[in-house]
Amino acid sequence: MFPTPIQKAPPWVRMAYPLLLPIALIVWLLPLIGVAVTSVRPVADLAAGNYFGLPSGFAGVENYTAVFRDSPIGLYILNSFKVTVPTVIGAVALSCLSGFALAVYRFRGGTVLFFLFVAGNFIPFQILMVPVRDLTLSMGLYDTVTGLVLFHVAFQTGFCTLFMRNFIVGLPFALIEAARVEGVSEWRIFRFVVLPLMRPAIAALSVLIFTFVWNDYFWATVLVQGQQAMPVTAGLYSLNGQWVAAWHLVSAGSLVAALPPVAMFFLMQRHFIAGLTLGATKG
């Protein structure tokens, strides 16, 4: 089931490996490299149609300065944080609770509820565009950060619940039973027994949802119009001039906008610990 370790592969594979791996990596990273190169291209290159060749000069400083000077990208990034952080906290917190309930308690309709959560993930969100827009409008949440947050939380909690429920089901149930026999209340079992063991799941899910919501473009354009609530993904578009596409600036802005999810990944990395439940059972 697992790939054979490269040390055990036939000799020709072992020879080809160090050659092919960098090539595969470069092919895989080509789009990113393209954006990075474009972000330091002088305007003249784009005007002359030099989209993919070597840049005629290094204009990184100008381009990146222009991004911050010509557009309110700072505000956009702040908006993105205002949308993403509460969404991550809200969706993960809610799903910890709902996942715990679905994993630990057997109640009437529990299975149906769980399947509803699962089925929700299969709804293509595009078909919700018009109703959700109308809903936010009628609730007075159109064009606000709150509207976006509420919608994202609602939409992400389904997947998060599925994820958390399956993680909790995998924990040794005897831990919960042991705590119950010890007289620990259900809330405290959740808080002091289950939650600490969910750390890797919470970290993984936070990174996933952070990236997902941060990169959202669709709802940012559907639910927001003005600058004051515009997240960076949609806001970047304003870097294009009214008549000319300023791809070098859009590229530079994109790279800036891509940094927070990467930072988030490295921040959370130390929580991705395997085997947190080691030692709970058996000899």
Place this chain on the structure above:
Amino acid sequence: MAEICLRGVRKVFGGVSVIKGVDLTIADGAFCVFVGPSGCGKSTLLRLIAGLEDINDGSLSIGGADMTRVDPSDRGVAMVFQSYALYPHMTVRDNIGFGLKMTGHPASLIEERTRNAARMLRLDPLLDRKPAQLSGGQRQRVAIGRAIVREPEVFLFDEPLSNLDAALRVQMRTELLALHQDLKATMIYVTHDQVEAMTMADTIVVLSAGCVEQIGAPLDLYHRPRNLFVAGFIGSPTMNILPVTAASADDGRVVVTLPGGVALTLRAPDVPRASFDTGMRLGIRPEHLSATGMGDATLTGRVRLTEHLGSETLIVVTLPDGAEATVKADGLAQARPGDTLAIGVNAAACHLFDRDGLAILNGDLRS
């Protein structure tokens, strides 16, 4: 006072009846062992007492208070799980004190009880370790420590020693018994190992397929099994069961025809004559057969295999009608496979079972 009383307790899992009406009274301060083959419902019965499963029918009381529908947290019992179920993210100290802390006991009391339990279980040097850094036996002791500090009136153990190696198991067995002497609490102990049951229990409950087969002191079960199941389950090596025909004789005696046509006369003063029949079974333990041929009757058979255990020798013999019998002989017995062996039968140690497998005569050597 924590007498445990079960009345007609039943448990059904998805249409399958797992506990089929158990009546049982466990005296305060008893060390009661539930024993039975794997899957007979021992764990389920224990979990019903702990409150981890709902009782479908019947009632349960602990210390006189009805507990049938009470939450596990309010039953005042402590349970040691087969898998230990230690909280992996807490140190040994926190594991032991967790229940007390969560139920609002003062830190000084938790500290004191943890220290006492750690001393009793020799866990002092390990208090700051996490479960992952402990050996199986140490984890086992932490699980017990976690139960002790709550000072419950009832302890429930679900096969607590089955994950340990043989030497540790014997050691933990004596430690648990010492603990019982110290704490004087009611303990219920589940095992599938009849040796564990015999050595530890003051009351054994033999279970089979969700029913209680017999309740009694270890030696009572050994000497007076109520039916074929208990006869076969208690004792190692298992009791020999031979098909026989029984016919009553004068002055409270019965003449049993053994395989090979040998007649054996048993004293059965209190058994009605009508109970004797063809198609009965005679039970006799390997230790009550003699390889020297001395006894109230002599069977002859061919040795099929021998097991030399040092202190004793087990000789498996094929009898003329194809039945097999095991004889426990002394360690120096010379029998070899293929030899013909004369086996002496001690009439006073014979049990007689009717067609339904119920004992109608118990050869209790004590009386």
